Amino acid sequence: MLSITKLFHFEAGHRLSNYDGPCKNIHGHSYKLHISITGEKLTNGILIDFKVLKKIVETAVINEMDHSLLLKRNELNITATENLGSKILWLDEDPTAEYLVTYIGSKIQNELPAGIRLLRLRLYETDSCYAEMEYSV
């Protein structure tokens, strides 16, 4: 199966609400996102122009998440940040790598052109830790 992969990165802060350990504190990561897509048809030898994929991912994900504080929408987080004046992305769940990779996947899937499908998403939280989502094709 033919696929292409493009790498992105973004900086974001987060905290885990239901975690007994240091990750309950607000801290940041330099996230790396590897996006692999596939499709049936090549046009002039191209599955999807890397520039087009870049624009889709930046618009759907990177612009929203880069230099944001990623937080689960709950009373404690809302109260604690109400006067911060920060760029906050409110999420339905705690921003674990596992949740973020599924969140990112759902946002990208909605924007891909006809005939192009997600194959795999890999989100590195650190150099040695990532969550991965594989899609059935």
Ligand SMILES: [Zn+2]
């Ligand atoms: Zn973290």
